[in-house]
Amino acid sequence: MKYAFSLLLSLFIISNQSLxxxxxxxxxxxxxxDPSAHVWPDGRLYLYTSHDEECQLDFWMRDWHVFSSEDLVNWTDHGAVLSVEELSWADNFAWAPDAAYKNGKYYFVFPAGTGFKDRKNPENSTKWMGIGVAVSDSPTGPFKDAIGGPLWREPYANDPALFIDDDGKPYLYxxxxxxxxxxAELEDDLLSVKGDFIKMDMGGYEPKMEGPWVFKREGRYYFTMPENNRVLTYYMSDSPTGPWDYKGVFMEQEHQSNNHHSVVEYKGEWLLFYHRWLETPESDCKARKRQRHSAAEFIEFNADGTIKPVQRTAEGVADFANRIKRN
Known part of the structure; x- marks a missing residue:
C-alpha cells in the first residue's frame, strides 16, 4: 500500500512537471x-524576443532572438537574428521587436538607441531611441538593416508593433x-512612413502606455497595451486607426513589474505571449533576484468579442496539442 501510494505520488509529480x-x-x-508571436506561411509559430543578458545594466541589451514551434512545447532556438553591433546608428537598447511578412519578404522592426539614462539626475540623461527596419528572405534571418537608420528621429520612440491589415496596408504602432x-501608415515596402502620423481617438481615455499590440478578430480590431507599463488592457474598434472604445483589464500586473505581450491565433486557438519576472535561483546575478522569462496562456473571448480575464498559470499552453485535436 505504501509502495502504491509512493508510485502514484511520483506519477502525479512527473505528470505535473510535464504540464x-x-x-x-x-x-x-x-x-x-517582450515575445512577439507570428504564424508564417510554413505553418510554424515564430516568437521574436528581446534578450536579457546575465546581470545586464539597466536594460542595456544588445541583440534579438527567434524561436519556433509547432506544438508550443518543443521549441527550436534559431539564435540571434540581429545585433546592435550590426547597426551604424545605435549601439544599445535592443528592446521589444516585432515582425511581419509581406511581398515575399520577412520584415523585422526593432527599437535601438544610444546614450545613457541617468535615473538619479534625469536632466543629465542623453538616452535616445528610434525604430529601425531589417529585411530577410527567411523568418529566422539573417536580417539586414534595410535603411541604415531609424524610420524617424523625432519623436523618441520604441516598442514597435507592425500590423498589416487584410487589404495589405501596413500600420506601425x-x-x-x-x-x-x-x-504611422507605412509605404508598401515598409521602409518609410506614408504621410503624417495619425493621432488616434481613444475615446477620451489615454493613460500612460507602452508596448502596444494590435490584432484583428472577426472583423474587429483590438488595441492592447501594458497600461502604466504593468496591467494589460485593451480597446476595440471597427478601424485600425480608431476611434477606439476602452474595454478594461484582461491581465492584472505581477510584482509591480513591466509586462510586454502579443496575441495570435494558431491552429484555431488564441494565445497570449508575455513575460514574467520570476525568481531565478540558478542565476549568478545577486543584485537582481527576479529576471524576465517568456510565458504563454490561452486567451478566450466572450460572445460580444470582449476578452475574458487571463490568469498566469504554471502549465501555460502545455495542453495545446490536445486542444487542437478536440477542435
Missing part, C-alpha cells in the same frame, strides 16, 4: 522578454515620448 511549461522552455537558460496613441 509545467511556464516559463517557456527554449532548451537553455536564456532570459527572454509604437510608444513615443510625449507622443503616445499615434500610428
Amino acid at each position: 509545467a511549461q511556464n516559463p517557456l522552455d527554449f532548451g537553455s537558460d536564456i532570459r527572454t522578454a 509604437f510608444h513615443g515620448k510625449d507622443f503616445d496613441y499615434y500610428v
